[in-house]
Amino acid sequence: MKAIRIHEFGGPEVLKYEEIPEPEPEGPGIIRIKVIAAGVNPIDWKIRKGMLGEMSLPMTMGLDVAGVVDVGQGGVLFQPGEEVFAKVSIGQGGYAEYTVANSTQVAKKPKSIGFIESAAIPTAGLAAWQSLFDIAGLKKGQSVLIHGAAGGVGSFAVQFAKWKGAYVFGTASEKNEQFLKSIGIDEFIDYKKQRFEDVVGKVDVVLDTIGGDTFERSWKVLQPNGFLVSTVASIPEGAPEKYGVRAQTLMTRSDGEELAQIADVIDEQQLKPVVTTVLPLSEAQKAHEMSESRHTRGKIVLRVAEDPQ
Ligand SMILES: NC(=O)c1ccc[n+]([C@@H]2O[C@H](COP(=O)([O-])OP(=O)(O)OC[C@H]3O[C@@H](n4cnc5c(N)ncnc54)[C@H](OP(=O)(O)O)[C@@H]3O)[C@@H](O)[C@H]2O)c1
Incomplete structure (x- = not known):
């Protein structure tokens, strides 16, 4: 699969668009998501710069995803084919064609908005x-x-x-x-x-x-x-x-139940995540440069795959 990884900490140029094996959903409650869109957050470039300390490298970047459940393990709350969004753990990789998440980090995507807007929500x-x-x-x-x-x-x-x-x-x-x-x-x-x-x-x-x-x-x-x-x-x-x-x-918790509450409020109240820039996954460097300017409006989202509908 295609993914954006870093092999060293540094500027936007350390983000590499690479071919790597798909992650395997191992362990109870772990599911694999086929990612349609990945949200970009300031924490992503803070991690890339090494501002959050040493981490195991190489690392697939990104935390926020919206996509479709691809493989579920026994006992998980979500079934293959369900449309979901999630904040995955650091290192699991949201900037990738597939990611894995604990099903407690996942919620059903809001019905009233698409994958791009849903990927803007988690963090x-x-x-x-x-x-x-x-x-x-x-x-x-x-x-x-x-x-x-x-x-x-x-x-x-x-x-x-x-x-x-x-x-x-x-x-x-x-x-x-x-x-x-x-x-x-x-x-x-x-x-x-x-x-x-x-x-x-x-x-x-x-x-x-x-x-x-x-x-x-x-x-x-x-x-x-x-x-x-x-x-x-x-x-x-x-x-x-x-x-x-x-x-x-604040120390934001990844919490699927809370994401589900947010999804309900978005659907019922017709609230809209504000997405002002959508770039292809391969342009993650540009997305980071924009985010680091500290003056973007709303959210930047990476399109990883075409919408399945
Ligand atoms: N602790 C946690 O768990 C947690 C969770 C999420 C985010 N964060 C952190 O919270 C910060 C904000 O995140 P974000 O995603 O909202 O960032 P962001 O989208 O990059 O914020 C950009 C916005 O900041 C505004 N801005 C810049 N300087 C300003 C100033 N002096 N006064 C008022 N507005 C100003 C800009 O408006 P103008 O262009 O009009 O200036 C722009 O719209 C980041 O540092 C992020 O890492 C922490």
Whole structure:
């Protein structure tokens, strides 16, 4: 099969489009998926650069897939031919014609969208869901500030928070104002021209996907006992107590049951993953270069195979 692998850590040029054997689904609960589309996330290029530490090489890249179950083992929840999406474990390889997953990492694909949009969901959708609901417990009528609202995580977070009935502020640059309004944001903040502190007053939840100065300035816009969740920054010791709030760094879990909940919300509410770029698997280098710019809108997805329908 064709796959994108790395044999060393480094720049986009270490991504190699290669012919390798198909993975075998070994062990209880493991299934093989014929991949139709693979989502691209910043964690992919962080792994490629070695930012997550040493890992066994060569490694097939990618975590997020949508496709069709190809081989199921005894006792798994999915049968061959079922259309699914999943966040697979690091090293299993989403940028490939076939991947293997534990069936607990897999859910049936949303019915209302295709494989390309479904492949955009796992990492960013789970990150947004887990940050807003599992960690911060965002409720109807509360307010939330989403930093990086136009990005992969942010574009899911805006839609999920609106679905929940929250009032949503979001930061992005000017070019994303109309886009963010089109997906339901209540108040747009151009981070290049405005200080969010001057706009939001006090909010119940901040979701920070940016870090640095943005993260540090976020403590002061929280209500007492509010929640700061960051996908990137670690929480300095003593800071939550100092500001009288709660805080946590997200570590996204791969969770098929939660993906199934997300799929239901997408189908029922007609939410749409925002996919702005689709490239063939062979152009993974270009996809990484784009993602590393830190200014893409929504998601980049690699097309691995033609849609079976
Ligand atoms: N901890 C976890 O489990 C976890 C899970 C998922 C993601 N993450 C991390 O979370 C981060 C975000 O992920 P992502 O997939 O959303 O990234 P992404 O799609 O690459 O984010 C790009 C977006 O960031 C916006 N942006 C850049 N600088 C900004 C600033 N100063 N203020 C506001 N917006 C800004 C850009 O908007 P403009 O073009 O308008 O500037 C762009 O739309 C990444 O570092 C990723 O690795 C962590």
